[in-house]
Amino acid sequence: MDTVVEKEVKKDTVVDKKKDKVEDQKSTVEDVKKDTVAAKKDTESEKSTVADVKITLTDKKSTLAEKEKAAVDKKDTVVEKKDTVPEKEQQSKEKAPEPAAKKDTVIEKPDTVEKPKSTVVDPKEEITVDEEAPKKNAVEKQPPVKSEFMPGLNKILNGVIRFRQTVRKDLVKQFEKIRDNPHPTAVFFTCMDSRMLPARFTQSQSARRIRAALFDDIAQRTSKSSTPSMVGDMFVVRNSGNMIPHANNYGPVGYEVSVTTEPAALELAVKRGKINHVIVCGHSDCKAINTLYNLHCCPKSFDPESPMDHWLRRHGYNSLRKLEKRLADDKAGPLEFVSSNPLFSFSAIIDAEGKWNVEDRLSQINTLQQLENIASHGFLNVSRRNRRHVVAEFLESRQVDLHAMWFDVYAGEMYMFSKPRKQFVLIDEESVAGLEDEVIQHRS
Secondary structure (H helix, E strand, O other): OHHHHHHHHHHHHHHHHHHHHHHHHHHHHHHHHHHHHHHHHHHHHHHHHHHHHHHHHHHHHHHHHHHHHHHHHHHHHHHHHHHHHHHHHHHHHHHOOHHHHHHHHHOOOHHHOOOOOOOOOOOOOOOOOOOOHHHHHHHHHOOOOOOOOOHHHHHHHHHHHHHHHOOHHHHHHHHHHOOOOOOOOEEEEEEOOOOOOHHHHHOOOOOOOOOOHHHHHHHHHHOOOOOOOOOOOEEEEEEOOOOOOOHHHHOOOOOOOOOOHHHHHHHHHHHHOOOOEEEEEEEOOOHHHHHHHHHHHOHHHOOOOOHHHHHHHHHOHHHHHHHHHHHHOOOOOOEEEOOOOHHHOEEEOOOOOOOOOHHHHHHHHHHHHHHHHHHOOHHHHOOEEEOOEEEOOOOOOOOOEEEEEEEEOOOOEEEEEEOOOOEEEEOOOOOHHHHHHHHHHHHO
8 A cells, every 4th residue: 555655646746846847838938938029129129219310311311412402502693693794794895885976976087086995895705703702812911821730830930921021121231231240249148038038138239339238228228329220249149047067067178178059159259259248147037947946945856867957957056055055144245156267256245135036046146157157168268379379368368258147027127247246236227337337447
């Protein structure tokens, strides 16, 4: 009996398992059906989206077609206008001879009367009405050079065009006059800052003025008569921070010669150009000096790959030392600028009134430091024989004078350093005569 019961139980479990399997298969089939229905819905939505895109494209095509049709209609109207012009001219031509016929009835000798020349255009000739002509003329009146991407270059090129149209002819005449015999009187070392315009604020353009180039601007304003402006008066050398390297940076002359621009320009102007004045001019708010002071305050900001950082740190070191001395004790007395030649050593009181910020004080010190640097170059103050010629002692013989000037860019005021007064003095109508006398006394 037990065996029969066990067999029946086993049959029941097998049946139950089959039923469960069938139910699982049914549920799987239903899930598959649901997925297929969802997929169909997705495809239908995609089809509707594609249909919408097609409708949009057809709308755009229709609008383009309408625009093209409108353009064609516009061209047709222009052609019609052109066709009407010859008809009007033909009518005017037919009416033109009538006044001549009337004259024949009045004048006794019509054969001797010259017929008036017709100004009517022959209708057989093609007449083109250029509607773009006014626009072309307007474009031709504008400056010939345009650049949307490089406005700076555009400004320069247009400036060249204005130069050609205005002062070029007069300058060419002046160039011809001094072609073989220019007479520059000074070399002007200044900063490359775009606000520094030495030819403007010194007005040093006359090649025949007797007075020193330093005071041409004041002389013109204070005197009733002035010499006509000419070119060829002044050499100009510009760099970052108006610096002239000290000769010690390049070793003894003859073994390691400086090949930088500034000493070469100095030799060209003094030794070969026979100029009388070397002027170094600094200015307020100098970006190079601001950078130098920032490198001093934040040494980590120094960029080893920056040529300007190397230039400023190497040639601005002595100026920074003097600034530190000035800042450490305002009552310590004047700063000393010592040259190998005692004739060119001097003292300087920097900003006695306390009106300049620290960067502008550094700028003034840096300007004076360049006078010390200039005096260090051997070809200016060492006399030596070289076979056939002698390098004259330009500085020691007082053939050449060194001057420091400083320009306040925001006030438009120029200052000149006075060695007897040991400070920068504003150049104006009251001070110019005294400054000139100081230069004359120094040279004598």
